[in-house]
Amino acid sequence: MSRLVAAVAGGTLAAVIGGTFAFTQLVPAPACGPVVGGDIGGPFTLRNDAGAIVTDRDVFSEPSLIYFGYTFCPDVCPIDNARNATAVDILADQGISATPVFVSIDPDRDTVDVLHGYVGNFHPKMIGLTGSHEQIAAVSQAYGAFYEKEAGGDPDFYLVAHATSTYFVKPETGVVARFGRDDSAEHVAAVTACFITG
Missing domain, CATH: 1.20.5 (Single alpha-helices involved in coiled-coils or other helix-helix interfaces)
Structure with missing residues (x-):
């Protein structure tokens, strides 16, 4: 038994x-997570931090993390840009090449030279983008990246309220993921790598 x-x-x-x-x-x-996609993003023409006129196809030549902010931002933008730069370095350690992109929502102060110095402080691959008020408004609206200049105050030392999402863009595909302020560099890199490698 x-x-x-x-x-x-x-x-x-x-x-x-x-x-x-x-x-x-x-x-x-x-799964890597829900694919954002849909109506987010689209074609644009802006000026990069080297002074050249570029389109979305020029900018998104490889997987990219795009963020909307401004160089005078006292806290949020430096933290988020540093996070995105670290995520790109983590991906590089895994053999995955990606580019951090910073779009200025403050074209009055963020000239090409100012942008060039700013993005260079975060990552050698980071691309800074600016343009006319109309161009910036159009690309920000396409990505759902709200921003609003602070009313009144000193015309040279104003703040700009803005959204803080980072968008992961794949060439020929478009936006596939969106990250928030609380997402760590490790999380951003892991999700990005998942979408790239499958």
Whole structure:
């Protein structure tokens, strides 16, 4: 009787182990997350921090993390840009090349030279973009990146309220993911890598 019980138990254990192995081999890894896409993003023409006129196709030549802010921003923008730069470095350590992109929502103060110095402080690959008020308004609206200049006050030392999302863009695909302020560099890199490598 004890031999029969032992045999049945052994067979059951083997079946469970075998079934678990088969399940883990057949079921795909968890998805990278919901694809944002939809109506977010689109074509644009702006000026980069080297002074050249560029389009979205020029900028998004490889996977990119795009963020909207301004160089005079006292706290949020430096933290988020540093996070995105770190995520790009983490990806580079994994053999994945990506580009951090910074779009200024303050074209009056963020000239090409100001942008060039600013993005260079965060990452050698970071691209700074600016343009006319109309161009910036159009691209910001396309990405759902709200911003509003502070009313009144000193005309040279005003603040700009703005959204703080970072968008992950794949060439030929468009926006596939959006990250918030609380997402760590490790999380941004992991999700980005997942969408790139599948």
